[in-house]
Amino acid sequence: MRALITGGNGFVGRHLVEHLRNRGDEVIVAGHGDDLQKIDFPLELCDRLSVRGVVEQTQPEVVFHLAAQSSVPSATSDPINTYSVNILGTAYLCEALRETFERSRIPRLIFVSSGDVYGPRAAHEYPLNESLAPQALNPYASSKAAGESLVLAEWKTYGIPAIVARAFNHIGPGQDERSATGTFAHQLVRIAMGDEPVLYVGDLSPERDFLDVRDGVAAYVALVERGTPGEIYNVCSGRPTKIEEVLRTLVNIAHVAVEIREDRKRMRPVDTPRSYGRNDKLRSATDWEPQHSLKDTLRDLYNDVFARERAKVLPEPLTMGKIRPSFS
Numbered sequence: 001m002r003a004l005i006t007g008g009n010g011f012v013g014r015h016l017v018e019h020l021r022n023r024g025d026e027v028i029v030a031g032h033g034d035d036l037q038k039i040d041f042p043l044e045l046c047d048r049l050s051v052r053g054v055v056e057q058t059q060p061e062v063v064f065h066l067a068a069q070s071s072v073p074s075a076t077s078d079p080i081n082t083y084s085v086n087i088l089g090t091a092y093l094c095e096a097l098r099e100t101f102e103r104s105r106i107p108r109l110i111f112v113s114s115g116d117v118y119g120p121r122a123a124h125e126y127p128l129n130e131s132l133a134p135q136a137l138n139p140y141a142s143s144k145a146a147g148e149s150l151v152l153a154e155w156k157t158y159g160i161p162a163i164v165a166r167a168f169n170h171i172g173p174g175q176d177e178r179s180a181t182g183t184f185a186h187q188l189v190r191i192a193m194g195d196e197p198v199l200y201v202g203d204l205s206p207e208r209d210f211l212d213v214r215d216g217v218a219a220y221v222a223l224v225e226r227g228t229p230g231e232i233y234n235v236c237s238g239r240p241t242k243i244e245e246v247l248r249t250l251v252n253i254a255h256v257a258v259e260i261r262e263d264r265k266r267m268r269p270v271d272t273p274r275s276y277g278r279n280d281k282l283r284s285a286t287d288w289e290p291q292h293s294l295k296d297t298l299r300d301l302y303n304d305v306f307a308r309e310r311a312k313v314l315p316e317p318l319t320m321g322k323i324r325p326s327f328s
Contacts, residue, residue: 007067045089202266
């Protein structure tokens with residue numbers, strides 16, 4: 001399979017690249033950013049010619065569209081840029097696919113959306129299922145809901161075999177500090193390495209559906225092979241977990257004493273108190289099953305952050321009594 005991944009140099013994209021290459025697939029990474037070594041083709045989603053050029057030069061058999069402005073705080077502070085990247089960029093990609101290929105040869109497209117599109121729901125609507133209409137609460141979720149509508153219309157009108165994957169919270173090794181789990185792990189590692197034992201948090205009360213990123217990308221591949229064009233699939237664990245519980249698990253893994261301190265700057269102006277979905281449609285269509293427990297995922301996340309931080313300060317392995325990572 002010759003796969004084009006937009007945003008392949010991002011957190012989820014890097015895991016998808018590794019998953020596909022381990023299977024023996026041919027992978028082309030398109031993206032932008034500072035780390036150009038992880039990119040095969042530079043891609044600017046808001047540049048129509050850039051998008052067209054990548055599609056024409058790579059001639060993919062399948063496309064995983066991960067590239068997006070995916071930060072809720074950034075979307076809230078600059079919604080126009082978010083709409084431009086996430087909606088207009090997706091439109092340019094669909095245009096490039098239908099104008100580059102004959103209708104019968106258009107590559108299958110996996111559009112990675114977000115569980116955020118559901119917004120807050122009544123208690124009886126949980127776990128969330130794909131038949132519920134989006135009720136976006138913020139510009140990021142709104143842009144993703146619009147992207148879903150766009151690619152499904154492209155399927156109905158032009159025959160682009162598009163599948164929507166509504167991804168809930170993907171976590172795991174390689175995560176940076178823009179997510180709650182990522183910032184918890186990074187702060188704990190710095191504390192283990194000698195920083196002040198204070199961990200700053202936002203609201204710990206929301207419940208989220210956390211899924212190991214490695215299980216998430218396996219679901220995307222299963223969908224591109226066995227999913228039905230024109231359909232929407234939740235990619236999630238199916239279980240709600242309080243952010244507070246995630247933090248408690250990470251603190252136990254780090255095995256350090258910390259003071260938890262609330263930071264108002266980390267609070268969202270509006271937030272969904274609870275979000276978790278059903279994954280039986282995905283399971284039924286593809287036989288996909290998650291392979292990682294939440295505790296194992298959080299341990300892998302912490303150990304990955306620890307290894308990367310230690311490499312910055314200790315080029316050669318040393319034993320430091322104060323540092324007590326969990327590698328079990």
